[in-house]
Amino acid sequence: MKRWTARLLAAGLALTLAACGSTPATGGTGQTAPATASLSEGLPSGDRILIAYFSVPETDGVDAVSGASRVVVDGTVLGNNQYLAQLLQAETGGDLFPIETVQTYPGSHDALLDFAYQERSDGARPALATQLENLDQYDVIFLGYPNWNSDLPMPLYTFLETYDFSGKTILPFTAHGGSSFSRTVQTIADLQPGATVVEDGLAISRNDVPQAPEAVSQWVAGLTP
Numbered sequence: 001m002k003r004w005t006a007r008l009l010a011a012g013l014a015l016t017l018a019a020c021g022s023t024p025a026t027g028g029t030g031q032t033a034p035a036t037a038s039l040s041e042g043l044p045s046g047d048r049i050l051i052a053y054f055s056v057p058e059t060d061g062v063d064a065v066s067g068a069s070r071v072v073v074d075g076t077v078l079g080n081n082q083y084l085a086q087l088l089q090a091e092t093g094g095d096l097f098p099i100e101t102v103q104t105y106p107g108s109h110d111a112l113l114d115f116a117y118q119e120r121s122d123g124a125r126p127a128l129a130t131q132l133e134n135l136d137q138y139d140v141i142f143l144g145y146p147n148w149n150s151d152l153p154m155p156l157y158t159f160l161e162t163y164d165f166s167g168k169t170i171l172p173f174t175a176h177g178g179s180s181f182s183r184t185v186q187t188i189a190d191l192q193p194g195a196t197v198v199e200d201g202l203a204i205s206r207n208d209v210p211q212a213p214e215a216v217s218q219w220v221a222g223l224t225p
Contacts, residue, residue, distance in 0.1 A: 034199040043140060047093075050132075052097040054144070054159070084175060091216060094142065103126055143188065166195060
């Protein structure tokens with residue numbers, strides 16, 4: 001499969017935050033309980049790890065303020081979850097996989113809120129523009145996404161309904177606006193009943209993104225018994 005091999009050192013990153021918010025969607029139900037323990041044998045080698053993420057950096061506004069959905073690193077605009085994914089790659093050596101859609105999401109905050117709300121109302125399953133070509137090579141899937149009104153973004157439903165992660169371990173991570181994971185970890189377990197979905201994922205407030213390198217490093221270290 002095509003690899004996204006951008007590497008980002010955790011130390012010395014200059015962060016500039018820009019305006020944003022969270023977007024609507026609602027939760028699923030189900031019976032499968034996510035796992036609460038860390039990986040029993042630790043993380044595998046980097047070529048057995050996939051870091052998949054969905055991230056929509058808002059593009060309107062230029063002022064750096066707290067509560068942002070985007071990060072500017074060395075002049076490059078990254079979505080918060082894209083940034084966390086790159087930090088995870090630096091820690092684990094895993095392959096990056098951006099979950100991208102055929103449609104383009106609005107860059108303006110209010111327009112994005114309206115668009116995502118309509119998607120949820122329609123029960124949309126946005127078509128994906130990126131495809132996994134060799135899922136079998138991975139044992140561990142780090143899965144990153146924003147918490148949109150206490151649920152997964154609709155493209156995550158498309159992604160989780162497209163691929164079967166049975167026998168694999170899914171580790172969720174999110175940059176959120178104050179709601180942590182809500183019920184999204186349970187929803188992932190509902191959609192992937194054959195996978196081990198670790199409940200103790202990484203949830204970072206968008207206000208705390210400047211401290212993300214240390215948080216990511218500590219989380220990854222804690223995954224090894």
